[in-house]
Amino acid sequence: MSPKQQRGEETADRLLDAALQVYAESGEQGVTVGALTKTSGVSLGSLYHHFGSVDGLMNALLLRWLGRLLAEMAASVERSRTARTGIRSLVRAYLKFIKENPDGARLLHSSYADRLGMAQARQLRDAQEARLSPMTDWMQRHVDSGEVAPLPMPLIEGLVLGPVVATARRWLAGFDDVDLDQAARVLPERIWRSLVP
Known part of the structure; x- marks a missing residue:
């Protein structure tokens, strides 16, 4: 360079x-x-x-933090041998990322990110494809092996990330009734049960 x-x-x-x-x-x-x-x-x-533009800068910032989060999530499942340990690891990695990076996480979970995500969903997904593919492939292997219920991948994603994102948003909004450490202990097993065939 x-x-x-x-x-x-x-x-x-x-x-x-x-x-x-x-x-x-x-x-x-x-x-x-x-x-x-x-x-x-x-x-x-x-x-x-x-x-x-300022919008171009903010879009790049959002992609930077989304890339970091997806990298943490991908690394968490790559180290896991079973679907159950992978789901547990992924949920914990997501919550740990939120706790350690609250400013970046607030941006990722903001109304700005939601608006951009709705307007440019396909472009965002395409831009992060290299990070998404390993997680999708990992999950598909466990669906194919019968370890995870044979659901469409978007539904599996919703079952895994829906509760985690809702918990993260509540914590990031400053509600004091959410303890991320407790969530990291409770949510992984509850989420796993929703995926058992």
Whole structure:
């Protein structure tokens, strides 16, 4: 990588880091050109050069955090030999990620992410295909072996992630009736039972 390319990547990273900081401190409405350039120390021209717009920057930030979450989830199932241990590991990895990365997790579970997801679902899925395929393939092997109920993959995804996402959203919203450690102990087995043939 040339020094110019390296500087370009560093600038893009500074902008992405600044965008998350501004989003965490001020919410979606606070993510303005002025706030981003002030927090990052990067010029307006550089922001537009790297991302095209504030929306382009926020989309890239969302993809960055989605990629990180999916990487953690994929790694959790790759280390598992059975469907049961894989589901347990995946649920725990998701909840651990939320607890360790609350700012990124708030973005991933935000109304902004929901709007983008509804508008660009196929593009988002295609952009993350390399991370999604191993998890889908892993699950399909366990469906084929009879270890997991023969349901359509979107329903399996809903059974596994639905309770986890709902719990994460509640915790991220600041409700004090949600304990992620307790959820990590209780949810994996309950979710597994929903998948048993």
